[in-house]
Amino acid sequence: xxxxxxxxxxxxxxxHVAGQAGAFDELVRRYAERLWLLAFRTLxxxxxxxxxxxxxxxxxxxxxxxxxxxxxVSTWLHRIxxxxxxxxxRRRRTRAAEPLAGHDLxxxxxxxxxxxxxxxxxxxxxxxxxxxxxxxVLVDVHGFSITETAAILGVREGTIKSRCARARxxxxxxLGHLRPHDETGGNAGGAGGVQSTSGPIRPARRGGGP
Amino acid sequence: MTDDDHDLGDLGDLGDLGDLGDLGDxxxxxxDPAVAAALARTRADLAAHGAATPAMPAGLVGDIDRAxxxxxxxxxxxxxxxxxxxxxxxxxxxxxxxVAAAAVLAAVVASVTATDPxxxxxxxxxxxxxxxxxxxxGADGVSALRAGLGRADYGPLADPGRLxxxxxxxxxxxxxxxxxxxxxxxxxxxxxxxxxxxxTAARFRLLVVDPGCAPGAPLTVSDxxxxx
Numbered sequence: 001x002x003x004x005x006x007x008x009x010x011x012x013x014x015x016h017v018a019g020q021a022g023a024f025d026e027l028v029r030r031y032a033e034r035l036w037l038l039a040f041r042t043l044x045x046x047x048x049x050x051x052x053x054x055x056x057x058x059x060x061x062x063x064x065x066x067x068x069x070x071x072x073v074s075t076w077l078h079r080i081x082x083x084x085x086x087x088x089x090r091r092r093r094t095r096a097a098e099p100l101a102g103h104d105l106x107x108x109x110x111x112x113x114x115x116x117x118x119x120x121x122x123x124x125x126x127x128x129x130x131x132x133x134x135x136x137v138l139v140d141v142h143g144f145s146i147t148e149t150a151a152i153l154g155v156r157e158g159t160i161k162s163r164c165a166r167a168r169x170x171x172x173x174x175l176g177h178l179r180p181h182d183e184t185g186g187n188a189g190g191a192g193g194v195q196s197t198s199g200p201i202r203p204a205r206r207g208g209g210p
Numbered sequence: 211m212t213d214d215d216h217d218l219g220d221l222g223d224l225g226d227l228g229d230l231g232d233l234g235d236x237x238x239x240x241x242d243p244a245v246a247a248a249l250a251r252t253r254a255d256l257a258a259h260g261a262a263t264p265a266m267p268a269g270l271v272g273d274i275d276r277a278x279x280x281x282x283x284x285x286x287x288x289x290x291x292x293x294x295x296x297x298x299x300x301x302x303x304x305x306x307x308x309v310a311a312a313a314v315l316a317a318v319v320a321s322v323t324a325t326d327p328x329x330x331x332x333x334x335x336x337x338x339x340x341x342x343x344x345x346x347x348g349a350d351g352v353s354a355l356r357a358g359l360g361r362a363d364y365g366p367l368a369d370p371g372r373l374x375x376x377x378x379x380x381x382x383x384x385x386x387x388x389x390x391x392x393x394x395x396x397x398x399x400x401x402x403x404x405x406x407x408x409x410t411a412a413r414f415r416l417l418v419v420d421p422g423c424a425p426g427a428p429l430t431v432s433d434x435x436x437x438x
């Protein structure tokens with residue numbers, strides 16, 4: 001097995017721009033798997049995820065000369081991957097109202113209305129709106145900080161926090177850690193209709209998100 | 211100018227997508243101990259989900275290498291490659307088509323030196339092809355076909371009028387746009403490989419012409435159909 005390249009990501013990208021052979025390939029070795037995981041968890045489809053990662057590196061190769069070092073190389077690559085994934089999501093929606101995973105996924109309401117339903121984490125994630133899913137996957141699954149995630153997604157940190165909070169609340173329901181308040185609780189998609197095993201639930205604040 | 215000018219346009223839509231889910235409630239009250247415990251269990255599930263790493267598809271790095279090699283304009287590290295940004299599934303399809311075409315192309319390339327009609331004008335005294343021009347032989351059929359697909363290296367035929375005249379000399383419809391072009395050397399003879407669509411997927415007309423090809427002087431080096 002070859003020795004790991006000791007150069008930083010920035011050094012590798014700079015070497016690539018300077019024409020040094022192999023530098024960009026080292027970035028591919030470093031990031032292919034983690035970018036594929038992000039794409040897979042965003043798209044829930046292995047082939048689409050692989051296509052998105054391939055597109056990421058081709059796009060990065062083309063635009064490497066425009067990298068100015070204002071964000072980490074890791075952030076830059078993840079951001080390109082997010083874009084590639086979102087492009088695919090949009091195309092799916094354009095073609096047809098096709099479920100993300102290519103098969104029939106439960107909608108959030110399905111999962112919440114059925115008190116006995118406990119979804120797998122992957123299926124529960126697939127029910128989330130795109131913004132929430134990307135935020136919670138980057139923070140809670142991939143371990144990025146709020147700041148890093150905000151940079152990757154190009155939104156404010158407060159937006160990431162609120163998206164994560166909503167996503168976790170919805171996932172808690174879908175995974176069976178919280179249960180709906182009662183049959184007439186109304187707001188199946190939010191906090192107002194849910195409760196834990198005891199204690200009050202904060203009323204929903206419709207349209208009041210940051 | 212930022213690092214991400216390339217991507218900002220796309221990311222601008224992200225807020226729209228994300229906001230579709232941000233219009234509702236703020237989520238369960240994390241100050242409630244039981245809710246906090248449920249959220250903690252949820253985050254633990256997510257972390258465990260991250261730890262249960264599905265295997266990256268075997269060969270993905272190789273696919274990326276080939277796509278990057280194509281993007282750089284260099285021969286791919288191995289086997290069949292494809293143009294920049296192409297779908298891996300498209301690459302697989304192209305691989306099948308190329309393999310199917312290889313045997314046919316081998317016969318084509320092997321016969322290139324004997325196809326000029328006896329009364330054809332003498333080949334032009336074209337300049338030497340540029341460095342890096344693919345050197346084709348009958349034993350390298352797959353690379354020969356791949357060399358032309360998706361390229362736009364028309365060399366002496368770069369002028370649209372001259373290209374149109376050459377294509378017309380070969381009976382090609384005037385609105386036909388080549389699927390690729392590449393200056394090549396076939397068994398020591400310089401020419402331009404034109405990959406022409408046929409209207410059938412994975413089936414191309416491969417036309418290799420002398421650089422002096424012109425109306426009334428097709429100077430055909432080879433002309434055949436490849437693929438299924």
